[in-house]
Amino acid sequence: MKPKPSNTFIGLFCLLALTFCYNEAISARETLRVAAWAGYADADLVDRFQQRFDADIEVTFVGSDDDLWDKINSAGFDVFAVNTAELQRYIENDLVVPLDLANIPNHAAQLPRFQNPGAIPGLLHDGKLYAIPYTYAEMGLIYNRKLVKEIPQSMAAMWDPRYRGQVLAFNASNHNFSLVGLLMGADPFQLTDEQLRQAARELVRLRRNVLTFYSTADEAAKLFSRHDIALIFGNYGNQQVKALREAGADIGYVIPREGALAWLDCWAITQEAKNKRLAEQWINYTLERAVSQRLTDKHGLANTITPFPEERHGDKIIWLEPMRAPLERKRLWDRIISGEAPEAF
Known part of the structure; x- marks a missing residue:
């Protein structure tokens, strides 16, 4: 007569099975790889996005445009923040992909000066939109x-x-x-x-x-x-x-x-992005009023959703x-x- 497995054995087997399934579920989560400047992806805002979209985010902070160029060229990122002037060489080297505004509905809430991408030099190339304005100074x-x-x-x-x-x-x-x-x-x-x-x-x-x-x-x-x-x-x-x-x-x-x-930093999506939709959701998320306002309240940066309180219109600014x-x-x-x-x- 074949011996019956003990309750201890059954319990251990179930525990191992549950652990395996949990680990499989965790590994199945998408990971969004973000390259950004300090203040653009605060930890609590990242946590909120991860919970809402059931995804993980790996944020790498950059220290200069040269540093950013080296990092994006070394691969491994999905979405990154870049100023409009620097954006051009990413476009010319096929490192970024066009965006679909229909997937970034919060763009409609941006200030009037950012409503028409064609009026901002550098955002369009061959009639296609390659970046969304986020902050400037x-x-x-x-x-x-x-x-x-x-x-x-x-x-x-x-x-x-x-x-x-x-x-x-x-x-x-x-x-x-x-x-x-x-x-x-x-x-x-x-x-x-x-x-x-x-x-x-x-x-x-x-x-x-x-x-x-x-x-x-x-x-x-x-x-x-x-x-x-x-x-x-x-x-x-x-x-x-x-x-x-x-x-x-x-x-x-x-x-x-x-x-x-003066620089205007924008979000762009890399050619290597594994999940373009998730990258678009990140961009759209950062354009929520509360998230963008954090740039101003905590970091003193102008955002593209609300007017900057200390903006001086008489100063000579060279974009x-x-x-x-x-x-x-x-x-x-x-x-x-x-x-x-x-x-x-």
């Missing part, structure tokens, strides 16, 4: 009221020998060359080869004044608290201003007379445009931060 000049006695009127103040070792500049090839292009009176986005070399020499001169080149707003705030910083090139604009003031810093913020470069020779800018920038002398350019 101008890159002004932050100054320490304790060290800078007169309000600076130009970004050229960063080169002032009085501030040697007291300047924080941003670690990116594109904006730094465009900044110098503005000061040179040239088209900042279409610098010739000779103008790029001239700008490189000026950036080497700036290097003498720079304590370091930062990558994130949080990093800049920590450096400000630990060192005597006079001036900061505010790549994150009002986001940095808000963070510094909340930390007790006595600072001012100006848009220089030559104008300030980023596609650049000539971005790879040459990067090559020169790597040489600059490596310590090469002005004569090398």
Whole structure:
């Protein structure tokens, strides 16, 4: 007579079966891979999305446009945040796919200036939409009221020998060359080869004044608290201003007379996206009023759903445009931060 299995054995078998089924269900969940800037995918907002859409999210934060380019080219992402000027090379290299506005209904709630994608340079290519605006900011000049006695009127103040070792500049090839292009009176986005070399020499001169080149707003705030910083090139604009003031810093913020470069960051979906629908749901989710408002309330960034309270309409704002020779800018920038002398350019 065949022995009957014990209750203990049956219970163990059922437990193992349930564990297997649970693990299978977990592994069956979709995973959305997001590349974003600090503040664009806060942990609690990510958790809420995961619960609502029964999916997992892997967020990777980037520190510069060069860093983003390297990460997207190395594969492994579904959706990412990129400014309108940088977007062009992703389109040209077939790294992104067109979007269907019908799958992103919250677009209809965006502010009027973002309602017509055709009116924003860089969003359309061959009549197809490749990105949805999410947040924007101008890159002004932050100054320490304790060290800078007169309000600076130009970004050229960063080169002032009085501030040697007291300047924080941003670690990116594109904006730094465009900044110098503005000061040179040239088209900042279409610098010739000779103008790029001239700008490189000026950036080497700036290097003498720079304590370091930062990558994130949080990093800049920590450096400000630990060192005597006079001036900061505010790549994150009002986001940095808000963070510094909340930390007790006595600072001012100006848009220089030559104008300030300004970026418009958008969500785009990669060619390699495993689940385009889930990526569209993420974009649509970030355009919900409460989620977008978080950008302003917590991080000091303008969003595309509600008007920004401190927007100054009289300031000279220069929206980023596609650049000539971005790879040459990067090559020169790597040489600059490596310590090469002005004569090398």
